[in-house]
Each structure stands twice: as C-alpha cells, then as structure tokens.
Amino acid sequence: MCxxxxxxxxxxxxxxxLIYRDNLLPPEILVSLYCPQCRSQVSLNEDxxxxxxxxxxxxxxxxxxxxxxxxxxxxRATPKFLFDEGYLTWQGLAPEDQEINSKLxxxxxxxxxxxxxxxxxxxxxxxxxxxxxxxxAGWRKAQHA
Ligand SMILES: [Zn+2]
Numbered sequence: 001m002c003x004x005x006x007x008x009x010x011x012x013x014x015x016x017x018l019i020y021r022d023n024l025l026p027p028e029i030l031v032s033l034y035c036p037q038c039r040s041q042v043s044l045n046e047d048x049x050x051x052x053x054x055x056x057x058x059x060x061x062x063x064x065x066x067x068x069x070x071x072x073x074x075x076r077a078t079p080k081f082l083f084d085e086g087y088l089t090w091q092g093l094a095p096e097d098q099e100i101n102s103k104l105x106x107x108x109x110x111x112x113x114x115x116x117x118x119x120x121x122x123x124x125x126x127x128x129x130x131x132x133x134x135x136x137a138g139w140r141k142a143q144h145a
Contacts, residue, residue: 083140
C-alpha cells in the first residue's frame with residue numbers, strides 16, 4: 001500500500017497530490033515544493049531538486065538515502081531516482097491528477113444509471129485525452145504513459 005498526501009507549495013497558491021511507494025520515505029523528505037508561480041524563488045540545483053513542467057521538488061537526498069539503505073533498496077537517492085521509482089512522486093502523472101480524475105468521475109457519474117457502457121467508454125476516452133495532453137505538455141511521468 002502507498003500512502004498519499006496533499007502538499008501545499010511554498011507560496012500557498014497551489015498544491016500537489018503525492019504518493020510514497022511502499023511508504024518507504026516520510027513526507028519530510030520533500031523539503032520544499034514550488035509551483036510555477038513560486039518557482040522563481042529558487043535556482044535549480046540538480047543534486048537535490050527535480051523540475052517538472054515548472055514545478056520544483058526539493059528533496060533531502062541524504063535523509064532519503066538512509067531510509068533506502070535501511071530498507072535494502074540499492075540505488076543512489078538522487079531526485080530522479082526518488083521521483084521516477086515512485087518513492088516520492090506525483091499521484092498520477094501530474095500534481096493535480098488526483099483532483100482531475102475525481103472531477104471526471106463526478107461529472108460522468110449520472111451516466112452510470114443511464115448507460116454503463118457509455119460511462120466506461122467516456123471515462124476511458126476522456127482520461128486518455130487528458131494523458132495525451134500531459135504528454136504533449138512534457139510532464140515527466142506522462143512520457144512513459
Ligand atoms: Zn506556489
């Protein structure tokens with residue numbers, strides 16, 4: 001099971017849904033989160049940070065390394081490793097995916113009673129269109145979706 005969590009960015013104007021694979025890392029490993037509106041507060045340091053479409057995640061990589069070692073995970077705790085392997089990453093493909101997904105379900109819900117097949121088909125096609133949009137926009141996790 002993976003714990004999920006919503007984190008507000010440094011300026012407080014936006015938030016991201018995050019997921020922690022195997023609950024291996026505590027949320028404090030994400031030292032700071034910058035949205036596109038507060039991104040300019042920092043200059044990117046690739047040793048500790050990862051940028052994804054204007055969002056910046058700053059990790060405590062030394063702390064993360066301790067947790068990885070303790071749980072027998074081999075690999076160096078770089079921002080890319082932590083993010084791409086899912087140890088601390090967006091829930092879904094982008095920071096607001098969780099919310100977009102639940103809104104989509106809510107919007108289509110009336111169809112369930114009327115036409116279940118159409119509901120499932122619409123859910124699938126709208127979600128695929130959303131993923132294609134994320135992919136085109138360059139979101140990191142969407143590139144492999
Ligand atoms: Zn912000």
